[in-house]
Amino acid sequence: MQLQITWSPESAAPLAFAAGELRRYLAQMLPQEGGPLEISLAAEGEDTAPERFSVHMTAEGGAISGSGPRAALLGGYDYLRRLGCRFLGPGEGWEKVPAIDRSRLAADYEKTASFRHRGVCIEGADSLENILDFIDWLPKAGYNSFFLQFKLPYAFLERWYRHEKNPLLEPEAYTVDDAARDTEVLEAAAKKRGLLLHRVGHGWTGEVLGYPALSWKPDERPLEASKRPLAAQVDGVRGLRGGVPANTNLCYHSAQAVDAFASLVVDYARSHPAADYLHIWLADEYNSVCECAGCVKTTVSDQYAALLNEIDRRLTAEGLETRLVFLLYQELLWPPVQERLRNPDRFVLMFAPISRTFEASYCLEGAPREIPPFARNRITLPTDLGENLAFLRGWQKVFSGESFVYDYPLGRAHYGDLGYVHIAQVIGSDIKKLRQMGLDGYISCQELRCALPNALPNYVMGHTLLDEGADTEELIDEYFTAAYGERAGAVREYLGALSRLSSCDYVNGKGSRTNPDMVRRMEEAVETVRAFASEPGESLPWRLLAYHGRYVCRMAEALRRLAMGDRAGGREAWLALRKLITENEREFQPCLDVYRVLEVTEKYTGFGA
Numbered sequence: 001m002q003l004q005i006t007w008s009p010e011s012a013a014p015l016a017f018a019a020g021e022l023r024r025y026l027a028q029m030l031p032q033e034g035g036p037l038e039i040s041l042a043a044e045g046e047d048t049a050p051e052r053f054s055v056h057m058t059a060e061g062g063a064i065s066g067s068g069p070r071a072a073l074l075g076g077y078d079y080l081r082r083l084g085c086r087f088l089g090p091g092e093g094w095e096k097v098p099a100i101d102r103s104r105l106a107a108d109y110e111k112t113a114s115f116r117h118r119g120v121c122i123e124g125a126d127s128l129e130n131i132l133d134f135i136d137w138l139p140k141a142g143y144n145s146f147f148l149q150f151k152l153p154y155a156f157l158e159r160w161y162r163h164e165k166n167p168l169l170e171p172e173a174y175t176v177d178d179a180a181r182d183t184e185v186l187e188a189a190a191k192k193r194g195l196l197l198h199r200v201g202h203g204w205t206g207e208v209l210g211y212p213a214l215s216w217k218p219d220e221r222p223l224e225a226s227k228r229p230l231a232a233q234v235d236g237v238r239g240l241r242g243g244v245p246a247n248t249n250l251c252y253h254s255a256q257a258v259d260a261f262a263s264l265v266v267d268y269a270r271s272h273p274a275a276d277y278l279h280i281w282l283a284d285e286y287n288s289v290c291e292c293a294g295c296v297k298t299t300v301s302d303q304y305a306a307l308l309n310e311i312d313r314r315l316t317a318e319g320l321e322t323r324l325v326f327l328l329y330q331e332l333l334w335p336p337v338q339e340r341l342r343n344p345d346r347f348v349l350m351f352a353p354i355s356r357t358f359e360a361s362y363c364l365e366g367a368p369r370e371i372p373p374f375a376r377n378r379i380t381l382p383t384d385l386g387e388n389l390a391f392l393r394g395w396q397k398v399f400s401g402e403s404f405v406y407d408y409p410l411g412r413a414h415y416g417d418l419g420y421v422h423i424a425q426v427i428g429s430d431i432k433k434l435r436q437m438g439l440d441g442y443i444s445c446q447e448l449r450c451a452l453p454n455a456l457p458n459y460v461m462g463h464t465l466l467d468e469g470a471d472t473e474e475l476i477d478e479y480f481t482a483a484y485g486e487r488a489g490a491v492r493e494y495l496g497a498l499s500r501l502s503s504c505d506y507v508n509g510k511g512s513r514t515n516p517d518m519v520r521r522m523e524e525a526v527e528t529v530r531a532f533a534s535e536p537g538e539s540l541p542w543r544l545l546a547y548h549g550r551y552v553c554r555m556a557e558a559l560r561r562l563a564m565g566d567r568a569g570g571r572e573a574w575l576a577l578r579k580l581i582t583e584n585e586r587e588f589q590p591c592l593d594v595y596r597v598l599e600v601t602e603k604y605t606g607f608g609a
């Protein structure tokens with residue numbers, strides 16, 4: 001078979017990449033004999049979102065074209081999926097590439113992505129390879145965006161290379177210069193696929209105070225006297241909140257603070273033209289905003305909107321088109337009273353219901369809720385989904401530009417779901433409600449090493465964002481069939497049972513720690529694992545499933561003892577879990593973020609010493 005894929009050589013890089021991908025997979029799938037197969041790949045123009053692509057193919061060849069180069073790449077992967085390829089997760093061991101004959105090639109369809117924003121934001125502890133594998137997987141699963149947090153994603157890389165929380169691995173050196181070099185590699189990988197890049201977010205406030213904006217770590221250097229007036233005054237004192245620059249707010253009444261903040265953003269936008277979306281966030285802790293005489297006259301959100309307007313004014317003056325993303329969470333959930341964003345086209349609203357429950361999907365029923373009054377440094381975060389939505393509605397009354405949700409099912413909450421079926425269903429259901437909520441997409445703030453027992457949640461997320469009409473149960477069946485073959489039904493039943501016994505909220509510290517119902521459920525979870533006869537197969541999904549069974553037994557035992565009210569016993573059982581996962585981290589490194597699961601269960605679940 002002579003496989004010829006043509007594309008316009010002067011077109012953007014993602015088209016050449018798409019041609020290479022199609023060639024690679026089709027060569028594996030099709031028989032060697034047979035006449036020539038010619039496929040033309042085309043992009044109608046520059047990339048826009050949401051993307052549109054069309055596939056017109058016969059057994060002799062045809063055309064795949066996209067509204068832009070990235071759209072053509074998404075179209076190529078979508079066509080391969082239609083031919084039976086399954087991209088079940090990032091990295092090795094997750095691909096199913098079937099052998100097919102030429103007659104299967106015929107297809108004639110068009111698709112437009114359901115949402116403009118479809119992406120993942122880095123969290124956890126990640127090697128360079130982990131992140132590259134994830135970037136490679138994103139368009140295969142229908143995504144179009146990736147978010148590297150902070151000015152450099154140093155914190156996440158350093159956690160892995162230093163092997164934080166795994167004393168059994170020898171720490172490796174990793175510097176900020178290493179992160180700068182690795183970030184260039186990551187940016188190039190994202191741009192090769194035409195992905196939209198989001199940058200920064202946290203860290204600006206610390207940098208205004210003279211600290212590098214690269215992590216949430218405390219900084220021992222004292223706050224310079226000249227910077228002190230720029231820091232928020234809390235309980236009469238201006239200083240670092242808990243010693244952590246990234247968690248420290250500024251006095252947004254200070255013209256000097258606003259000027260320094262705006263200058264930093266403009267400098268960054270000017271020197272980083274590859275950043276499509278620049279996130280402008282304040283401190284990552286709440287109830288520590290400034291209480292000076294100037295600040296108390298207004299709200300934090302009014303000051304935030306004024307700061308954003310100033311940044312926009314300066315970017316416009318410089319002719320920079322970088323889009324700015326502003327964040328609705330903590331104090332900023334309360335909409336501004338007077339200030340309005342003057343140039344809405346510059347801005348994207350990002351709604352981050354960080355404190356929501358994951359026991360259920362977004363709730364749009366019932367009477368609209370009221371926003372509680374704003375009480376400076378005495379706010380409580382809404383867990384209730386109706387209350388979360390009240391804040392979104394409040395902002396939507398004053399801002400009607402582009403928007404998306406920034407959500408956390410796979411950052412923390414997923415550790416509470418021992419089967420991953422429940423969290424996948426919540427994700428599918430949430431995405432199907434986005435349109436009704438007036439939101440145009442979803443960026444998932446999450447661990448990248450998030451595939452124990454499998455990467456089903458991210459699979460459902462990506463494919464539902466691309467096509468909101470996709471049936472969640474069918475996607476789950478498709479996934480299990482590809483991963484587990486003939487025993488897909490039994491595995492689905494097994495993992496579904498573990499999900500039903502699990503509680504995302506309990507593991508995330510919500511509710512009483514003593515909980516007789518959890519005791520019973522965790523006993524049943526262990527019985528469920530023991531009763532499931534996992535046939536140890538050689539493929540990654542099967543090896544992982546066997547390991548997952550051991551992991552669930554240890555996790556469930558620790559949770560059972562904690563829920564009995566036996567904190568010391570819970571800690572002891574948690575140490576046994578830690579032993580298992582630190583000893584096996586190398587073998588299952590891409591699938592379980594040992595750093596993160598230990599951090600979450602120590603800090604939130606209640607296994608701390």
Ligand SMILES: [Zn+2]
Nearest residue numbers: 251290292295
């Ligand atoms: Zn102030």
